[in-house]
Amino acid sequence: MQDWVDHVIWWQVYPLGFVGAEAEAVDRTEHRLDRIEGWFDYLLELGCNGLALGPVFASETHGYDTVDHLRVDSRLGTDSDMDALIGAARAKGIRVLLDGVFNHVGRSHPQFVRAEQDGPDSDAGRWFRWKDGRPRTFEGHDLLVELNHDEPAVQEHVTEVMTHWLDRGVDGWRLDAAYAVSPAFWAAVLPRVREAHPDAWIVGEMIHGDYASYVQESGLDAITQYELWKATWSALKDANFFEFAHALGRHDELLPTFVPATFVGNHDVTRIASTLDDDDADIAAALLFFVAGTPTVYYGDEQGFRGIKEERVGGDDDIRPEFPATPDDLAPYGWPHYRRHQALIAMRRRFPWLHRAHAEVSGLENTAITLTATDGTTTLVLSANIGDAPVPRPAGDIVAAADGVENDLRPHSWAVTVRP
Known part of the structure; x- marks a missing residue:
């Protein structure tokens, strides 16, 4: 396992939205x-x-x-611009993760254009999956045609693309829609990628399925922990910490096999601050940074951004917004969320063993939970209260906490303490 992953905390950006790019390709x-x-x-x-x-x-x-995995989208810039971004990140000690969409391609991909011309049995046609003479599309999206992962040429292509960008300085890959790809495909591709880049971190997008088995069969380093994500916001929204406790138990069972990629927001889901009120959204962040995992903060969540995902064309626009030119242009009401995120991440830096530590549920009610984690020397306690009355705070020095927390946890607040 790559040692650097134990200490990385990602800030996830959806580039086309972040920079205010056009909705469609430009010439x-x-x-x-x-x-x-x-x-x-x-x-x-x-x-x-x-x-x-x-x-x-x-x-x-x-x-x-x-339509081209080896060329930067012209709405963002050029390959040289990408090299400059990677170089600037490396100069500041920032790791870079790329999003690899290898389950499907757009209809304008040159190989698919040739496949439509030459037919399913042609060299180009064998790159894709077909049914009744028509290309198979991904989850009903007519513009996304599925690659044939049994085809050696597709395996060669994905190996080339992954290696090409790792050669240019990125540190790893998020594999989009990994749940739709046979783990055997990655088992064929990844050993060849790792020959040149053994320290690369490869995480697959898994919305459902047997997480541990997929990692073991595919050779991935991690998967995205959607089960824990769902339990986090749902438990807080429904005042049912028993749901979170159940999911946390299943989460901890994964740790002997791999450390999952954890999150409370990303580019595909309604913003946490649109699902919960502000105080409970901060509790979700506290849970994220206390439990084991490789955490990701989705850009804007640390400022309390809101946005609702809708199932329609353009339904992701609200959750993938343009960011302002500079931090000074952010609204003032977002900065308290930023400071609480800072405190939680500082806790994670102070106690890096939390990356893979089991969190024990040491107290549980519908509206209150206490989690305990230890490295054998230091014991941390996270307590959260989503009820309407104060509850006692566990004894110990406060490491990080919601505003106004002293001896009691006020309604809808949290604290992390060091057990005396």
Whole structure:
């Protein structure tokens, strides 16, 4: 396992939205990637040291309909702009993760254009899955055509792409829609990628399924922990910490096999601050940084950004907004959330063993939970109260806490203490 992953905390950015790019591909080049570089100090001051980028490759619209995995989308810039971004990140000690969309491509991908011309049995046609003479599409999205992962040429292509960008300085890959790809595909691809880049971190997007078995069979380092994400916001919304406790038990069972990638927000889901009120959204962040995992903060969540995902064309726009030119342009009411995120990330830096520590549920009610974690020397206690009355705070020095927490936990507040 790569040692650096034990200490990385990602700030995830959806680039096309972040920089205010056009909704569809353009026939000109806009040099916008440097806008992301302008937020590196903000990222570091937050306490993060990793930049997890959404799609940056040439695509038709939203980035997940790729047409060229080896070329930067012209709405973002050029390959040289990407090299400059990676170089600037490396100079500041920031790791870079790319989003690899290898389950499907856009219909304008040159190989699919040839496949439609030459037919399913052609060299190009064998790159794709077909049914009744028609290309199979991903989850009903007609513009996304599925790759044939049994085809050796597809395995060669994905190996080439992953290695190409690792050669250029990125540190790892998020594999989009990994749950739709056979683990045997990754078992064939990843050993060849790791020959040149043994320290690369490869995380797969898994919404459902047997997480541990998929990691073991595929050779991935981690998967995205959607089960814990769902239990976090649902438990807080429904005042049912028993749901979170159950999911946490299943989460801890994964740790002997791998450390999951954890989050409370990303580019595909309604913002946590639109699901919960502000205080409970901060409790979700406290849970994120206390339990084991490799945490990610979705850009804007640390400022309390709101946004609702809708199942329609353009339904992701609200959760993938343009960021302002500088941090000074952010609204003043978001900074208290930022400072609480800073305190939680500082806790994670002070106690890095939390990355893979089992969190024991040492107190549990519908509206209150106490979690305990230890490295054998130091014991930390997280207590959270989503009830309407104060509850006693566990004894010990406060490491991080909601505003106004002293001897009691006020309603909808939290604290992390060091057990005396």
